[in-house]
Amino acid sequence: MTELLVALLCAALISQYLLRVALPGDPPLERRRVHALGLATTLLVALSGAFSYLVVHFVLQPLALDALWLFAYVPVAILLSQPLLTVLSRRVPALPFDGLWLPLLANAGVLSVVFLGPGNTTQLIYSLGIGPAFWLTLSLFNDLRQRIDHNDIPQPFKGLPVDLFSAGLMAVALLGLNAMIKP
Template structure:
């Protein structure tokens, strides 16, 4: 049980996919507005959990026993693409107050979703740890997305020199957030 909690905590804070592994930075820069940020964060967290869990099961129960582990990417990529539309329909039906329209391209282009499956396939810690890592990665992405949106709103209202407005200050902010999260490195070894 402790390993599962450490895996969840580590994926969310210490080994954050967006800041430590630069995966999923495109949706971070594209999402605007508090409601869209939370819709994208929830959809990404659910998708990472589903792809990480199903990807681990496909790898451990189908590809590894048949010695076809070289086909992992060809199994996980269609899995992640095929789960996006049903997930968005389900979330839109369950939470009609959040705008899930137009999130399909952001979820499709999120390299963090495929990164979760690849990192789960690299470690042999069991289905529980794979699910905890996937959920932690999704929650970490959502948290960074919320923090980055708040930071973007704060920099929008401040007097920033003209060459740094827009994307340059956003990338500098993402780098500073990565340095802040780097301070947590070494706290938990997984």
């Protein structure tokens, strides 16, 4: 569970950095792109988790190719990403989905479902929960960065150093929440 939280925080940090490089200085548009990336990630993880589960159980297992389970998920995620962004841009025109293909595929939240196991039901259940958790983490980190931008920070700490420090504090807070659940 701790590894999953750290992976989600890293994914949020990387995606937030990619969004900030693409859109410097426009907070309302950056916020909408954060929500666009969160929605696209949520749907891509859920759809690719479900489709890869079907591919593993109905294509690879009957052919006795269980060892190729990794190759069932990554191509499905790649093949679903562009049509998903196209459909989302038509269905939700208020959010800017253009230019999100690379951050969506480079997202550790999307790729973390692969490491949960070869096409079992746990992977299917986690694929439904990782997307909203990533969206929440990305939104929280975006709000934190907007608050930090309005504070007086010494020049050596502006930019990436304060982002890394903030990500570390968020990780400690999430680990504290993780310690509340006893197995």
